[in-house]
Amino acid sequence: KEDLAKTLELYPPTRRQFHSGMVVDILTKVRDNFESTMTKLKDMTITGLAISTDFGLLRGKQLEEICRQVRHMFQPHNGTIEKLVLSEVEQREMDCTFLQPPIQIEPNQHEVITIGLIMGTFNFKMPSLKHQGDGTQGKALVRTIKSEIARVMDAEGSESARGSSIRWTNIMQACELSENLENWLKFITYHAILKKTGNMWKHRVDECDQIGTNLEHVFKCLDGVNALKLLRDVTNTFSLLYKRETKPDWEDKEWQRKKALLRSFDNIEMKNILTFWQINK
Known part of the structure; x- marks a missing residue:
């Protein structure tokens, strides 16, 4: 009520002029108040x-x-799984990262657990994937990502193969993922496979x-x-x-x-x- 009263005092209904700066000002204050509240909650x-x-x-x-x-x-990401994207810093870091040849194509427990933690944190369900062999959807995804990394390493060599060389369409086609899940795929690859x-x-x-x-x-x-x-x-x-x-x-x-x-x-x-x-x- 106090915040509403202050807002009405700053922007009374009788004021006929309106401009986008007022909206920006209000949204900025709301964001600052939210961040302040969450900091106090954490502390x-x-x-x-x-x-x-x-x-x-x-x-x-x-x-x-x-x-x-x-x-x-x-969490900075809300809404749907399609909106789960890397930050600009993370994207640049992934593109510049020299790829390492996978020790084994089969997924390890740490990689699968990381995917589960990410999906659980945002309360997302694992997309339905086309896969062959035993294992869960998460294991199938890790196996496909590692296979693509191995392909890039064979084609370009260890001295030049970087994250930017990964062809995401190869992974998406192999798993039959829809195009709007490419950002999610990059997010999972960066955190679960490349940066662990x-x-x-x-x-x-x-x-x-x-x-x-x-x-x-x-x-x-x-x-x-x-x-x-x-x-x-x-x-x-x-x-x-x-x-x-x-x-x-x-x-x-x-x-x-x-x-x-x-x-x-x-x-x-x-x-x-x-x-x-x-x-x-």
Whole structure:
């Protein structure tokens, strides 16, 4: 509401002039606010109020769903598998990389696991591939990519064969992949075969899953406090009735101690909420 009020103040409805710069300005602020929020979430400096406001839709979700949504938030690629593309830096690096002859055409476990991590991170399903022999779709894809690399090495030699020499159409035709999956194929080849970035992807997944777990714990803490508030209201009501009708000087000493758990987390940072939860859950 505060952000909306500020936007309306900057761009009141009565202002008749409109230009593209206003849209750019608004989108820039939205992007900056999003990046700032995600940085605070990662550093666990985001407050309880901000968590409730910005991530409230995840409250009540299963841990698996929370982690899946967090992975989507932290990844630069969203939407469909066709939009999964290398960055300009990665593309240039792949084109300039000297190819190494595959030790074996058959896929190894690390390569297959890396493909699985990439697809799981973006919640994509493996495309249907035409392949022969035993193994999964991932193994068939690795086998075809390595075969193309071996072909390039034989044709050009180890001193001149670079990533730019790979004929992607050969791989796509062999696997019967549609043309709109070429960028995805390059992405998989770069990360799973050429650069072997499996550990990086595992670290990303683990990091996002930890953030998702932290969010779930914060939600449980906030839900617990809300439940205690209801219990407080009921206890206070019945305590007054009991004292009035039975024992005027009676006090629930245990409840008096437990009331210390009733506090506001609106301005408390996430790391401190998690500490409180671990101690008092």
